[in-house]
Structures are given as structure tokens and as C-alpha cells.
Amino acid sequence: MNGEEDNIPIPSLVDQPQENQEAAGDGESTDQPNREDYGKTLYGCEHYRRRCKLRTPCCNQVFTCRHCHNEAMSVLSNPKERHELVRQDVKQVICAVCNIEQEVSGLCSNCGVKFGEYFCHICRFYDDDTTKKQFHCHDCGICRVGGRENYFHCPKCGSCYSIELRDNHSCVENSMKNHCPICYEFLFDSIKGTTIMKCGHTMHMDCYSEMISQSQYRCPICSKSVFNMSRTWERLDLEIEATAMPEEYRYEVSILCNDCNNTGKALFHIFGHKCRHCNSYNTRMITTGENHQ
Incomplete structure (x- = not known):
């Protein structure tokens, strides 16, 4: 998403629908809340509903949010120009309603609208959708x-x-x-x-x-089982018991158990090798059987 700006007039009571003008005309106390809520949830991007845009200090461009910036910068043809926005570095925002650039704050200094129903000054984060419970x-x-x-x-x-x-x-x-x-x-x-x-x-x-x-049950980082596999191990017990290996393949191999990190010995079998410490078949061979090809 680019940072092009729209020439939107500053909102005032005459810019509002007729029913809003009538509600606001009852007294001054209703004027300010209506002005702050003007355009709520009507502005923003695919990531957030907000009424401002960010001036990104890293490349001096305008984007609705850091995700819009990062997506645009990640596809640049020159890898050296690719970068991500550090949210805390943002110093300037542009009001999406009146198009005035100003310092980071919760309200527009020109037209008085809230930039976001939720606002965090530390993260420079705005969002009109408070159902997320930020x-x-x-x-x-x-x-x-x-x-x-x-x-x-x-x-x-x-x-x-x-x-x-x-x-x-x-x-x-x-x-x-x-x-x-x-x-x-x-x-x-x-x-x-x-x-x-x-x-x-x-x-x-x-x-x-x-x-x-995809029937992958092990953590991609440490190879431990990601959930209780005891029933699967019981089925493997029955299959191994019912499928005897030929005489020339009846030998022990050294194994490492991915689940309990213990090493040990197990009878070689094409279906798997059982850990004697935790009964897991989530193991790997670390040596082949001695004197066997």
C-alpha cells in the first residue's frame, strides 16, 4: 500500500449528515464527542481501522500501518533497500480526515478527531476496533x-x-x-x-x-513428540510382534530417544525401535548393528 494522501476537507458540523447535525445542535456537550468520533472505523487498511497514517522515519514515506510499510519494503528489487519499520521511531502522523501532518498524539490537533479508539503512545499504535481488547x-x-x-x-x-x-x-x-x-x-x-x-x-x-x-507428529526444532503418542506406540508394538524379521536382521542397534533424550539398545526392525526408558518409538539410530551389513 502506498502513502498517497487525499485532499479531504476538515470535518465540521455542516459536513455531517442531517440527523447528526440535529443531535449536535442540542447543546455544546454533544459537539465534542461527535467530533472525536467522526469517521470512526471508516478509515484504515486491511490490517487496522484507524484515522491516521504514519510518516515512516526510515524512508520518509507515508503508510497506514507498519505492516503496510513492511510488506511494501520486503518486495523491493534491491535487497539492500529492504527494511522494517521500528514502531517506536515514528514521530509524525497524518490525519486521514483533514490531511494535516503533526506530532504523534491521540487526537488531531486540527480537526479534533481521535486517530484511534485505542491508542498506545509507546507503540505509536492506533485501532478503532476495540473488540480485540488491546x-x-x-x-x-x-x-x-x-x-x-x-x-x-x-x-x-x-x-x-x-x-x-x-x-x-x-x-x-x-x-x-x-x-x-x-x-x-x-x-x-x-x-x-x-x-x-x-x-x-x-x-x-x-x-x-x-x-x-501432514502426519508430522514431531517438533521441527527438537524432534520431541508434540502430543501423547502412547496409543500409536501400542499399535506399533502389535505390528512389530506380528512381523518377525528374517534371521540375518535380528541384531541390536544403538538408538537415541528424541522424547526422553536417553540412549540405549533396541532390536532392529523396519517399523521402528522402541526406547526402553519411556516406551517411545520416536527414536533414531546412532550406530548400526556391529558386524552386520
Whole structure:
């Protein structure tokens, strides 16, 4: 999305529909609220409803939001010119209603409209859609959605998680300050939903669902099982018991268990090798059987 500006007149009472003029004419007390709410949810982009645009200090262009900026800059033909906007660096905004450029604030200094029903001065973040229940997390340093009462900040993982995960997840230091192992988008400030696997590593919810639909049950980072596989291991027990290997393949191999990290021995079988410590078949061979080809 480009940063072109429109020559929109400054809103006044005569610019409003007839019914709004009548409501505003009853007294001065109704004038200010109407003026602040003028154009609410009518401006913005595919990412946010807001009544201002940002002057990006990195390239001195105008975009509705940082996502619009980052998408436009990521496709530049010259890789050296590609960059992302640091939201806290924004100093100037342009009112989408009256087109006046000014310092970052919650209200337009010229026409008096709110730039966003939700406004965070730290993040330079505006949004008219407050149903998202936005809140600023000082530990994360950015705004989150979903309601402050529904989340807590995990200092070790370095991010906000659902309160359902308080004392109920495996902590991995700065696990959210990494890229999704599937699509490789940075997770910490991604607008997509994320999930935490049993091992503590994180990825996008959509990427996780796609991975499971492809019958991949292991974490792409550490290879641990992402959910309880005990029933699958029981079925493998029955299949291995019913499928004897030829005499020349009846030997032991050394294995490493991805689930419990223990090493051990297991009888070679084409269906899998069972860990004697945790009964998992999520293992890998680390040596072949001695004296066998």
C-alpha cells in the first residue's frame, strides 16, 4: 500500500449528515464527542481501522500501518533497500480526515478527531476496533490483543501467554523471540495466533495444524513428540510382534530417544525401535548393528 494522501476537507458540523447535525445542535456537550468520533472505523487498511497514517522515519514515506510499510519494503528489487519499520521511531502522523501532518498524539490537533479508539503512545499504535481488547505489556514492550485479564507474561519465555498456561507449560528461554519453524515469520510480534508445544517451542497455530494434517507428529526444532503418542506406540508394538524379521536382521542397534533424550539398545526392525526408558518409538539410530551389513 502506498502513502498517497487525499485532499479531504476538515470535518465540521455542516459536513455531517442531517440527523447528526440535529443531535449536535442540542447543546455544546454533544459537539465534542461527535467530533472525536467522526469517521470512526471508516478509515484504515486491511490490517487496522484507524484515522491516521504514519510518516515512516526510515524512508520518509507515508503508510497506514507498519505492516503496510513492511510488506511494501520486503518486495523491493534491491535487497539492500529492504527494511522494517521500528514502531517506536515514528514521530509524525497524518490525519486521514483533514490531511494535516503533526506530532504523534491521540487526537488531531486540527480537526479534533481521535486517530484511534485505542491508542498506545509507546507503540505509536492506533485501532478503532476495540473488540480485540488491546493492551500494552510493558515486559514485552509491545501491544497485545485478547484482554489483559486473559494473559500473563512469562519472563523466561519472554512473552505473554494465556493464563491457562500459567505453571502449565515447558519454559524455553526467549522461545517467542524466534522464527516460526514452518513459515519462518518472526513470532514475537506476529499478528497470527501462536501455540506452545509440549516441548516448549512455539509456532503459528495455522502452521501447527498444517503440520499435523501432514502426519508430522514431531517438533521441527527438537524432534520431541508434540502430543501423547502412547496409543500409536501400542499399535506399533502389535505390528512389530506380528512381523518377525528374517534371521540375518535380528541384531541390536544403538538408538537415541528424541522424547526422553536417553540412549540405549533396541532390536532392529523396519517399523521402528522402541526406547526402553519411556516406551517411545520416536527414536533414531546412532550406530548400526556391529558386524552386520
